[in-house]
Amino acid sequence: MISVFGHLNPDSDSICSTIVVTDWLNFLNKNAVAYRLGEINPETQFLLTEANQQPPALLTHSIEGQDVWLVDFSELEQGPAGLDKSNVIGLIDHHRLGSLVTAEPLDAWIRKVGCCGTLVFDILSKQSGYTLSSSHAILLLGAILSDTVGFQSPTTTEQDRLAAEALTTISGVNLADFTLKLLNAKTDISGLTIERLLQKDEKNYTIGSNKVILAQIEVSNFAAVEDKITQLKAEMEKRVITDALDFYVLMVTSLSTSQSQIYFSDHNPVSKVTLTMDNMISRKKQLLPWLTQALGQ
Structure with missing residues (x-):
């Protein structure tokens, strides 16, 4: 079989x-x-x-x-x-x-x-x-x-x-x-727990020596998830520990504006602040290559 x-x-x-x-x-x-x-x-x-x-x-x-x-x-x-x-x-x-x-x-x-x-x-x-x-x-x-x-x-x-x-x-x-x-x-996040919302579309990668997870949440607009960001960031920190990661990256994508807000867990080597990127909706073709370059790989 x-x-x-x-x-x-x-x-x-x-x-x-x-x-x-x-x-x-x-x-x-x-x-x-x-x-x-x-x-x-x-x-x-x-x-x-x-x-x-x-x-x-x-x-x-x-x-x-x-x-x-x-x-x-x-x-x-x-x-x-x-x-x-x-x-x-x-x-x-x-x-x-x-x-x-x-x-x-x-x-x-x-x-x-x-x-x-x-x-x-x-x-x-x-x-x-x-x-x-x-x-x-x-x-x-x-x-x-x-x-x-x-x-x-x-x-x-x-x-x-x-x-x-x-x-x-x-x-x-x-x-x-x-x-x-x-x-x-695709953009319906109603009824999802914070844990499930984060896990809904996440992928594990090894970039150079870094073990990371890149998660993506696609919404109609950023307001749909605004009240959940604090909890999502807290859950990201938990996952860094439980999954033995170097860091965690969350990509929140607004399909109405084709923008993405990029959130990073603490102690990452890329950015200490949230980044907003125009014309970025693809994790595969845009975020992953950008992150790989940012890590010098």
């Missing part, structure tokens, strides 16, 4: 692409099962409901010595315990090549596109005999719209737009209405 999963604290791309990749692998008689590495966020639940799909089961078994297929990540720090001792036989991703090292050759697709779902759709479009269902088309379309923030993100490529156009036809949804509903779900 192949365990297929995306990264810890899964976002919509991680969950939706995992579901579709698992279906494709089973079409190829690979005996694959989809899993998730965390709770489903409101946006992803919206997509699962629209597509009439159930979320993958939570990964609870040991993967040491087991066959696994990674979706939407290649950083060991973003995977489950035992990943370094598993047999990674496949990888589909759109991020930088991370700290993954494999014992054997693997099937790997890594492309500079805005969403893993875009790459998954490209793979499936070339697969003889495979038909993408309207339900799975909704999942991949939702993943693309989520990761590219409705094509606002600088990570968006022409391939993302073309894939979304094709998936809109297959799924039969109204693109404008669907995008609006998705972005409303």
